[in-house]
Amino acid sequence: MALLSMQNISKTFPGVKALDRVSLDVQKGEIHAVVGENGAGKSTLMKILSGVYAHGDYDGDILFDGKPARFAGISDSEKQGIIIIHQELALVPQLSIAENIFLGNECASNGVIDWRRTNQFTEELLAKVGLVEAPTTKVDNIGVGKQQLVEIAKALSKDVKLLILDEPTAALQENDSRKLLDLMLELKAQGVTCIIISHKLNEVRYVADSVTVIRDGMTVSKLDASKGLSEDEIVRDMVGRDMTHRFPDHKRTPGKVLLEVEGWNVWHPEHAERQVIRNASFNVRAGEVVGIAGLMGSGRTELAMSIFGRSYGRNISGEVRLNGKTVDVSSVDRAIDAGISYVTEDRKALGLVLDETIRFNTTLANLEGVSSGSVLKRNEETKVAERYRKALAIRTPSVFQKTVNLSGGNQQKVVLAKWLFTAPEVLILDEPTRGIDVGAKYEIYSIINDLAAEGKGVVMISSEMPELLGMCDRIYVMNEGALVGELAAGDASQERIMSLIVNE
Amino acid sequence: MEVAESDTNAAPAVRSKGIGAYISANLRQYGLLFALIAVMVFFQIVTDGTLLRAVNVTNLLLQNSYIIIMALGMLVVIVSGNIDLSVGSVMGFIGALAAVLIVELNQPVILTILICLVTGGLIGAAQGYWVAYWKIPSFIVTLAGMLVFRGLSLWLLEGQSVGPFPKEFQLIATGFVPDIFPTGLGAWLAEFFGARKVNVLALVTGIAAAALVVWIGLRQRAQNKAYGIEDEPKSFFIARTAIIATALIFVMYKLSLFRGMPNVLITMGVLTVIYAFITETTTVGRRIYALGGNQKAAKLSGIKTERLTFLAFANMGVLAAAAGLVFAARLNTATPKAGFALELDVIAAVFIGGASMSGGVGTIVGAVVGAFLMGVLNNGMSIMGIGIDYQQMIKGLVLLAAVIFDVYNKNKQG
Numbered sequence: 001m002a003l004l005s006m007q008n009i010s011k012t013f014p015g016v017k018a019l020d021r022v023s024l025d026v027q028k029g030e031i032h033a034v035v036g037e038n039g040a041g042k043s044t045l046m047k048i049l050s051g052v053y054a055h056g057d058y059d060g061d062i063l064f065d066g067k068p069a070r071f072a073g074i075s076d077s078e079k080q081g082i083i084i085i086h087q088e089l090a091l092v093p094q095l096s097i098a099e100n101i102f103l104g105n106e107c108a109s110n111g112v113i114d115w116r117r118t119n120q121f122t123e124e125l126l127a128k129v130g131l132v133e134a135p136t137t138k139v140d141n142i143g144v145g146k147q148q149l150v151e152i153a154k155a156l157s158k159d160v161k162l163l164i165l166d167e168p169t170a171a172l173q174e175n176d177s178r179k180l181l182d183l184m185l186e187l188k189a190q191g192v193t194c195i196i197i198s199h200k201l202n203e204v205r206y207v208a209d210s211v212t213v214i215r216d217g218m219t220v221s222k223l224d225a226s227k228g229l230s231e232d233e234i235v236r237d238m239v240g241r242d243m244t245h246r247f248p249d250h251k252r253t254p255g256k257v258l259l260e261v262e263g264w265n266v267w268h269p270e271h272a273e274r275q276v277i278r279n280a281s282f283n284v285r286a287g288e289v290v291g292i293a294g295l296m297g298s299g300r301t302e303l304a305m306s307i308f309g310r311s312y313g314r315n316i317s318g319e320v321r322l323n324g325k326t327v328d329v330s331s332v333d334r335a336i337d338a339g340i341s342y343v344t345e346d347r348k349a350l351g352l353v354l355d356e357t358i359r360f361n362t363t364l365a366n367l368e369g370v371s372s373g374s375v376l377k378r379n380e381e382t383k384v385a386e387r388y389r390k391a392l393a394i395r396t397p398s399v400f401q402k403t404v405n406l407s408g409g410n411q412q413k414v415v416l417a418k419w420l421f422t423a424p425e426v427l428i429l430d431e432p433t434r435g436i437d438v439g440a441k442y443e444i445y446s447i448i449n450d451l452a453a454e455g456k457g458v459v460m461i462s463s464e465m466p467e468l469l470g471m472c473d474r475i476y477v478m479n480e481g482a483l484v485g486e487l488a489a490g491d492a493s494q495e496r497i498m499s500l501i502v503n504e
Numbered sequence: 505m506e507v508a509e510s511d512t513n514a515a516p517a518v519r520s521k522g523i524g525a526y527i528s529a530n531l532r533q534y535g536l537l538f539a540l541i542a543v544m545v546f547f548q549i550v551t552d553g554t555l556l557r558a559v560n561v562t563n564l565l566l567q568n569s570y571i572i573i574m575a576l577g578m579l580v581v582i583v584s585g586n587i588d589l590s591v592g593s594v595m596g597f598i599g600a601l602a603a604v605l606i607v608e609l610n611q612p613v614i615l616t617i618l619i620c621l622v623t624g625g626l627i628g629a630a631q632g633y634w635v636a637y638w639k640i641p642s643f644i645v646t647l648a649g650m651l652v653f654r655g656l657s658l659w660l661l662e663g664q665s666v667g668p669f670p671k672e673f674q675l676i677a678t679g680f681v682p683d684i685f686p687t688g689l690g691a692w693l694a695e696f697f698g699a700r701k702v703n704v705l706a707l708v709t710g711i712a713a714a715a716l717v718v719w720i721g722l723r724q725r726a727q728n729k730a731y732g733i734e735d736e737p738k739s740f741f742i743a744r745t746a747i748i749a750t751a752l753i754f755v756m757y758k759l760s761l762f763r764g765m766p767n768v769l770i771t772m773g774v775l776t777v778i779y780a781f782i783t784e785t786t787t788v789g790r791r792i793y794a795l796g797g798n799q800k801a802a803k804l805s806g807i808k809t810e811r812l813t814f815l816a817f818a819n820m821g822v823l824a825a826a827a828g829l830v831f832a833a834r835l836n837t838a839t840p841k842a843g844f845a846l847e848l849d850v851i852a853a854v855f856i857g858g859a860s861m862s863g864g865v866g867t868i869v870g871a872v873v874g875a876f877l878m879g880v881l882n883n884g885m886s887i888m889g890i891g892i893d894y895q896q897m898i899k900g901l902v903l904l905a906a907v908i909f910d911v912y913n914k915n916k917q918g
Contacts, residue, residue, distance in 0.1 A: 311804060333806035342804070350804055353797035355864055364794055365805040367787040374787045379731050400733070418805065 002063070003028040003193050004049075004162060009060035011044055011053065018044045020217045021060070026162070031184060031194045033204040036214035037238055037437035042197050045214070046164055050084045051077040065161070081161030085151045087170055087435075091139045098122040098135035101154045125153040129183055143297070145176030152183065156192075163187070164195045169203060170435050173296040173463065181207050199437060201231045213237040239439050247470035248442065250449040254288035254473060257324075258457040259340070259426045264318035266306040266481075276302045276313055278482040284426060284457035289448060291468035292461045293497050294478030300461045301345055303478070304428045308342035309335040322425065336365060339425035343415055343432060345461070347408075351415040354404040358396060359385035361403055361414050366422045388417035393443060409440025416447060426457040433467060445471060465494045477501060531913055536858065536870060536906075537747070540877050547884030554887050555880070558762035561755060566677065566834060568879035569768040570595065570827035572872055574850045575857075576779045577816075577823035579871040582854050583783070584816045585796040585863025586635060586642035589847050590649030591824040593657070594627055596843035598828030600657040603666035603838030606673060613673045621825050627653070628821020629814065636813035650847070658840045667837025677834035679767040681705060703764030710756020714749035721745045768830055775823075780868040792816065796863025852899070853878055856906040877902070 004026040011019040019041045026032045036042050047053050049062065051071030062069045064080060071077045091100045098118050107117045122135035131149040139147060148168060155163055165184070169177035177200075184194055184207050198204050204211060211223040213234060221237045223229055266277035277299050284290045292300050305312035307320060309332030320329050320338075327338040335342075344350040352361050362385040363370050370381040385399035392413040396406060403414055412432065419427060429448070433441040448471060452458055462468050468475055475492050477485040477500040485500040547555045554560060574591050581588045598620050605611040605619060631649050635642045683690060685704035693702040721741065728735045735741070759765055783789040794802040795809050803809045832838050857874030859866025878899060885895045 308804075309806070331806075331808075332804060333808065336806045344804060349798075350800050353794050353801055353864065355797055356793070360790075360794075364790075364802070364807075367790055371787050376785050376787060376790060378785065379727055382731050382733060398733075 001028050002026065003065060005063040006045070006049065007061045007063070009045065009048060009058055009062075011041075011048060011058040018217050019048075019058070022214060022217065022219050024212050024219070025222070026193060026195060027210070029188065029191055029193055030209040031188055031196060031207050033208035033211045034195060034197050034214060035199070035201070035204060035211060035234060035238060037439055040214045040238075040437075041217040042214055043166070044217075046084060046166060046195075046197065049077070050074055050082060050164065078158060081159060082164070083155040083158060083160045083162070084164040085148075085155060085166065085168065087167040089144075089147050089151055091147055091150060093140035094138065096136045096138055097126070097133060097142075097150050097153075100139055100150060101125060101157050103154075105158065121157065122153070125156055128156060129153045130179070143176075144171045145173065145180070148172065148176075148180060149183070152187075156187075160192060162193050162195065164197070166197045167199065167435070168196065169198065169200060174465075177203065199435075201234055204234070205229050205231065215239075235438055238437075246438075246442070246466075248446045248449055250452070250471075252287055252289070252452055252473055254285035255455065256286055257283050258286045258288075258322065259284040259459075260319075260321040260324075261307060262319045262321070264303065264307070264320075265316065266302060266313035267315040269312065269314050272314065276481050277306060278480075280318075280478075280481075280483050282476050282483055282486075284459055286425075286455045286457055287452050288474070289452050289458040289460055289472050291472035291475040292459065292478055292483075293465060293468050293475050293501075295501060296463060298478045298501075299481040300478050301430055302481075304342055304430055304459070304461060307335070308332065308340060308428065311342075336422050336424075339423075340428070341365075341419035341422055341424035341426070342428045343419055343430060345431035345434060347411050347415050351418075352403045352411060355402060358389065358394065358399040358401055358403055358406075358414050358417075362388055362399070362417045362421060365418050369421060384421060385417075388420065392417055392420075392447060407436075407440075409436040409443070412436055412440070412444060413447075416444070420451075424456065426459065427451060428459040428461070430461045431463065432460065433462070433464070441467075465497060468492075468497075469494070534744075535909065536856070536873050536877070537744070540873055540880065541747070543877060543880050543884070547880065547887070551884060551887045555884055556758065558758045560883070560887075561758040562762050562766060564879055564883050565759075565769050565772075566766055567883065568875055569677070569766075569772050570831045570834075571846070571849055571853060571879065572772055572875045573775060573823055573827045573830065574820075574846075575853045575871040575875045576775055576868060577820035578850050578854050579857070579859060579866050579868055580779070580783065580792060580816050581642075581820050582851075582859045582861075583796045583863060583866045584792050584813055585799065586813065586816065587851065588631070588642065588646045588649075588817065588820050589851075590627075590631060590646040590653060591820065591827075591850055592843040592846035592848075593650045593653035594624060594821060594824040594843075595828035595831060595846060596838075596840070597627075597653040597657040597660070598624055598825040599832035599838040599842045600660045600666070600840070602673075602829055602832050603669070604660055606669060607666050613670065616673075617676075617829060620829055621822055624821040624823075624825020624828070625818050626821070628824070629818040631821070632814040632817025635817060636810040642817075654844075657838075657842070661838060661840050663840055665837050665839045667835075669833060669836055674833050674836055675767060677766075677768055677830045680763045681765045681767060681770060683764060697761075699761050701761070703760040703762075706756050706760035706764045707753075709765065710753045710760075713756070714752045717749050717752065718745055771826075771830075775826075776868060776872055783868050788812070788815075793864055796865070798864070849878060850875075852903045856903060858906075858910065860910070874906075 002025050004024070006022065006024040008021045008023060009019050010021055022041065022045055024034070024045065034042050048058050051074050054072045055070035064082070069080065092103065101122055102118055107114045107121065119135040126133065126135065129149045129152050131146055131153065133142060133146065139150060168180055172180065181203055184196065188194060196207065209225050211225070211229060211234065212219060213221045215238060223234070260283045262281045264277055264280040265275065268274035268276050280303055294300050302312050306316050307329060310316055310330055311332060320327055322338055329335040329338060329340065348354060353364070359381055363381050367376065370377055370384055382399060389396065389399055394410050394413045394417070396410060403411055406414065433444050448458055448460070460468065460472060469492055473489050475487045475497065476483050477487070477497055479501045487496060544555065574595070578588060578591065601623060602616050602620050605616040606613065631645050634640045634645045683703045683705045690702045690704050693704060694700060725735060725741060783792070791802065791807045791812055794805065794807060795812050799809055828843065831842060835842070853875035854866065854871045856877055857866065857870030859871065881899060881902065882895065885898065
């Protein structure tokens with residue numbers, strides 16, 4: 001029996017048709033995956049389902065539990081038992097787990113909170129989701145993976161009928177992801193219906209009973225897992241073409257050693273006694289792509305950011321050499337001048353000035369390149385931005401588009417453009433394909449290959465091991481702040497990387 | 505390689521040449537200009553033409569000069585993501601300092617002006633130091649500054665008013681630029697306009713400024729076209745430029761009928777042009793917008809965010825000092841209450857001009873127009889004899905309306 005049936009849903013934004021007669025059917029008690037590239041319309045569809053776009057703002061019908069549903073807002077849909085957990089978690093970090101779970105829904109009489117009952121309920125809920133933490137623990141003090149579980153516990157506290165998870169594992173480590181997916185299967189056994197939105201097709205295959213593929217605002221296919229799901233088939237439906245190679249072909253001939261980091265030590269900025277990076281040494285050759293693998297929290301980002309102008313940590317010691325000469329990387333502008341670029345893992349918070357245009361962001365790290373005597377040559381600036389828009393295939397009507405309006409993949413390309421315009425010799429790419437769709441990933445890989453072909457050294461930090469294995473010439477493995485191993489492309493495999501991490 | 509267009513979520517560009525689309529995308533800029541015109545027309549009618557009398561136009565400029573001078577610095581501070589609550593007190597303190605130096609210690613005017621500007625810079629730098637390098641919220645640092653400098657001016661003046669100033673100091677605020685054209689020309693023009701006298705220099709400057717506005721506009725347009733940049737519709741460009749050029753000539757014509765251009769107008773005009781240039785077309789200006797828009801991203805792009813914040817406050821201090829000198833010269837005395845609560849007018853002008861509390865957004869021209877809007881409201885209501893009670897309420901509501909309008913606009917676009 002269908003719990004949810006969305007029929008012929010269309011939604012138009014000024015000038016853009018975001019959804020065009022999309023239909024989505026979810027059976028009671030199943031896990032249903034909605035997949036599609038970024039910008040395909042998945043989020044818009046979920047916003048309609050959860051009432052963010054009120055009834056009347058879209059065309060088409062929604063049947064929930066057999067009855068027509070017309071939500072005027074999120075509170076309407078929540079009352080019906082439809083609960084959405086967004087990619088960006090909506091928890092208050094300063095409050096405890098229990099306070100977060102019952103936020104807006106407190107166990108209280110006359111406005112006075114009954115803490116005993118609150119904590120007791122919370123413990124029951126935490127047991128259900130398999131989270132071993134005290135209800136009074138502050139959300140700030142637990143990792144993203146556990147925060148995700150708190151969100152689910154919060155949903156369960158509200159008598160959920162349909163749970164929607166938007167990219168739930170995007171920020172999670174492999175084993176945390178697995179735990180979360182297993183929890184979904186468990187909830188299914190308890191009768192909760194789930195919709196999962198994901199880019200990660202192996203996960204979709206693992207949990208989903210059926211799949212709806214959306215492309216360009218239209219439903220392209222509906223697949224049934226009982227007949228077997230093939231990743232290739234889903235990818236083909238998503239991008240509208242065969243995708244036999246996930247990684248573009250490349251032939252690399254690494255040259256001389258470009259960047260050398262030796263004896264790098266970093267301490268935590270707030271907890272002075274905690275050493276975050278321990279005696280790390282690595283090198284990158286010209287025209288080489290070097291990967292850094294490791295679990296989240298192993299210190300990969302901290303290593304990169306501390307090298308890039310001491311943007312992280314304190315009491316930093318060690319040596320950085322470029323072309324055999326020691327370089328001063330004690331501030332970001334010096335690191336840039338030396339020829340090092342760092343492309344952040346968090347493009348929205350650390351990479352872009354979102355309210356500004358593509359042009360503004362493209363030239364930001366090298367304004368000297370588009371000015372004379374500190375007066376900006378704005379036409380020159382436009383030319384530069386246009387050049388990178390074409391070179392990196394940034395899909396936008398003009399370089400005067402605000403970056404906040406771009407899809408994840410295009411935002412990532414703008415950040416890359418910013419750093420390419422500083423003409424770096426070495427680029428450190430931190431999770432360069434996080435949260436972007438299959439097609440855009442392929443393009444980012446191609447850009448990385450081009451950079452290597454130009455003789456630049458590329459350091460690639462990634463949580464997705466297949467990506468490292470598919471792209472890198474060498475892979476360093478990092479664990480608890482130390483580089484614990486180095487594997488050549490030919491010798492590397494997911495198992496070997498994992499065993500290096502585990503054996504330490 | 506070919507990939508399906510993956511940008512269905514992107515907001516539509518202003519490419520669709522519809523005039524309606526253009527207006528809605530640029531509503532804020534035009535809205536402010538039209539609001540100013542509407543308010544002026546309204547008061548011109550209800551005051552039976554008093555508002556735009558030559559003497560009142562001159563007065564209007566003099567009255568608002570110190571607000572505008574400070575609004576320039578405040579815009580920079582607010583764009584950088586901070587606020588400065590101390591400017592009213594600093595302004596009063598500098599006026600007091602000038603009075604003590606000139607009247608009580610008999611120091612030469614030029615030296616006094618120099619000392620005052622440097623002191624203002626140091627005050628701003630001192631506050632900026634705590635904000636920039638110690639990351640203490642600017643609201644708190646400058647709230648402290650507001651109290652400290654109010655107290656310091658009281659102490660400096662020993663609670664008394666000190667004055668009067670020598671003539672040459674008063675000229676800062678009350679002087680006029682003498683006509684350099686032959687008197688015969690002025691007399692002939694006066695006859696032509698049916699006026700008592702005409703200051704030809706003011707009129708010529710007005711026409712020259714208008715011509716400059718048209719020329720710059722046309723040049724920018726030609727360049728945009730050459731680079732294929734989206735531009736405002738032609739009809740809009742013509743209308744907007746015509747309005748601004750006419751307004752410039754009109755104001756200068758009015759001034760020419762009275763005593764010509766006040767010295768303060770020159771100071772104000774030159775400063776406005778300089779700051780508009782700095783914020784719009786220099787690397788420093790660009791970096792300040794980046795700092796306010798996303799401090800972390802700016803820092804990771806190699807921008808020295810601390811130094812910029814520091815400079816924004818030091819600059820604000822210098823401008824507050826300049827405003828203090830103008831204010832003292834205009835009143836011809838320094839009083840302990842000078843500049844009291846004036847910071848609120850300055851901040852209001854900047855926000856009415858379209859700046860955002862969270863930083864990264866705002867323009868010099870907007871702030872100046874915002875200040876004039878408040879000034880015309882003040883002046884018009886005073887002429888009408890509306891009590892200070894209603895004046896405050898109306899100004900408050902105008903500020904609220906302007907900001908609501910901003911937020912509404914932004915939500916609609918997002």
